[in-house]
Amino acid sequence: MSIETGLPAGFNPSAYNAIIVGAGYAGSVCARRLAESCNYKVAILERRPHIAGNAYDYYDEAGVLVHKYGPHIYHTTNDRVDQFLSRFTEWSNYNHKVLANIHGTLIPVPFNHQSLKLVFGEDKGERLYQKLVSTFGQDKKVPIMQLREKNDPELEEVANFVYENVFLHYTMKQWGKTPDQIDPAVMGRVPVFVGDDDRYFPQAPHQGMPAESYTKLFENMLNHDLIDVFLGVEARDVMQVTDTKVSVCGKPYGGEVIYTGALDELFNFDLGALPYRTVDMVFETLPVDHFQPVGTVNYTVSENFTRITEFKNMTGQELPGKTTIMREYSRTYLPGVGETPYYVINEPENIALYKKYRERVSGLLNFHTVGRLAEYRYYDMDGVTASALELSDELIAQR
Numbered sequence: 001m002s003i004e005t006g007l008p009a010g011f012n013p014s015a016y017n018a019i020i021v022g023a024g025y026a027g028s029v030c031a032r033r034l035a036e037s038c039n040y041k042v043a044i045l046e047r048r049p050h051i052a053g054n055a056y057d058y059y060d061e062a063g064v065l066v067h068k069y070g071p072h073i074y075h076t077t078n079d080r081v082d083q084f085l086s087r088f089t090e091w092s093n094y095n096h097k098v099l100a101n102i103h104g105t106l107i108p109v110p111f112n113h114q115s116l117k118l119v120f121g122e123d124k125g126e127r128l129y130q131k132l133v134s135t136f137g138q139d140k141k142v143p144i145m146q147l148r149e150k151n152d153p154e155l156e157e158v159a160n161f162v163y164e165n166v167f168l169h170y171t172m173k174q175w176g177k178t179p180d181q182i183d184p185a186v187m188g189r190v191p192v193f194v195g196d197d198d199r200y201f202p203q204a205p206h207q208g209m210p211a212e213s214y215t216k217l218f219e220n221m222l223n224h225d226l227i228d229v230f231l232g233v234e235a236r237d238v239m240q241v242t243d244t245k246v247s248v249c250g251k252p253y254g255g256e257v258i259y260t261g262a263l264d265e266l267f268n269f270d271l272g273a274l275p276y277r278t279v280d281m282v283f284e285t286l287p288v289d290h291f292q293p294v295g296t297v298n299y300t301v302s303e304n305f306t307r308i309t310e311f312k313n314m315t316g317q318e319l320p321g322k323t324t325i326m327r328e329y330s331r332t333y334l335p336g337v338g339e340t341p342y343y344v345i346n347e348p349e350n351i352a353l354y355k356k357y358r359e360r361v362s363g364l365l366n367f368h369t370v371g372r373l374a375e376y377r378y379y380d381m382d383g384v385t386a387s388a389l390e391l392s393d394e395l396i397a398q399r
């Protein structure tokens with residue numbers, strides 16, 4: 001493997017069997033698989049000065065390992081994804097826990113057995129919990145929008161409390177919309193949990209943090225003789241895509257192209273910009289051992305940021321006397337000015353626009369789109385990895 005900055009003079013695209021745009025999960029998983037299963041020589045073009053995409057982590061000036069693009073916690077139910085990624089890292093046994101700050105009281109989220117008792121008191125909380133168990137079953141995940149549909153005064157009381165104190169204001173901050181105005185699947189990511197598991201990802205069989213770091217995981221994944229990574233390279237400067245061919249450095253390119261960036265950007269937004277939410281991430285280092293009791297505290301009824309993450313609580317890093325925290329401020333993404341499009345907005349008109357862009361490349365047999373941006377999907381790391389494994393399966397099968 002080589003990682004260098006910029007394209008060398010005389011860079012020859014035809015020396016590579018595949019050119020991949022983006023060194024995040026989507027691009028790096030495909031690169032590794034094509035290199036080791038097909039003996040393909042692979043070039044990755046990455047415009048940022050680092051690998052690992054949005055999972056990139058680094059040591060800040062205080063010496064704290066932080067996540068530049070938001071808190072990343074690995075969790076999956078997908079054994080194949082877990083086996084693949086576990087080739088490149090050991091995992092800590094970290095179990096992510098989140099508390100909601102509700103008017104100064106910290107309540108576990110997803111809202112669970114313990115949350116019920118904290119909010120409604122021991123006896124009433126237990127009674128409400130038993131009602132949830134008899135209605136939905138033990139250890140079940142119930143989306144808040146589903147709970148709100150139950151026609152029962154006691155369940156209604158729970159639903160109203162959770163809706164108002166956990167979801168409504170946080171969702172307004174995150175999406176600029178109320179929960180009933182957004183894709184139900186988004187709310188379903190954080191259900192009410194009818195059980196005692198107080199982890200943010202209850203029942204996920206694989207969860208943790210890379211023992212060393214995400215960046216190290218990527219270094220290991222990309223560490224293959226046939227993979228060259230070129231950082232600081234904007235692919236659109238060297239790649240032209242029309243509906244009949246892909247050219248790289250001015251010449252038609254016949255190898256495989258895997259594109260993990262945004263499709264509207266590739267076409268200069270000529271059909272219109274795909275909407276996203278972006279997040280301003282504000283880091284602060286404090287002269288204390290610890291700032292808060294868990295990895296993340298969600299501010300569900302107050303403040304104009306959504307959540308505060310304390311990285312040491314997630315990585316387990318021992319560093320006395322200082323800690324770094326980060327607040328997230330969500331807002332509308334402005335296209336074309338270098339902002340990061342963090343969250344897709346899964347609404348029918350946006351999906352329709354995405355499909356029009358996708359249609360333009362559907363005739364290009366050597367041009368493939370994969371990843372959170374290129375598929376315009378709200379993927380977690382495991383979902384992106386699964387998608388990249390599938391695409392690389394297809395390419396390996398047809399080589």
Ligand code: FAD
Binds near residue numbers: 054233
């Ligand atoms: P990316 O990581 O975005 O990688 C795409 C890469 O392509 C980028 O490095 C980009 O610079 C590069 N690129 C794009 N266009 C070009 C171009 N034209 N030229 C050159 N390079 C280009 N998932 C979890 O599983 N757990 C979590 O806790 C979690 N937390 C998250 C928190 C936040 C705030 C966000 C936004 C996401 C979180 N995720 C989490 C999701 C996770 O970040 C993504 O699923 C994953 O990083 C997507 O990988 P990707 O390769 O598709 O995209």
Ligand code: UDP
Binds near residue numbers: 167171186189
């Ligand atoms: N959500 C909320 N309150 C919470 C946690 C989540 O309203 O305390 C809603 C919110 O709309 C959020 C969505 O559930 O965008 C998904 O939350 P998740 O934590 O999965 O979001 P991510 O980590 O991807 O930002």
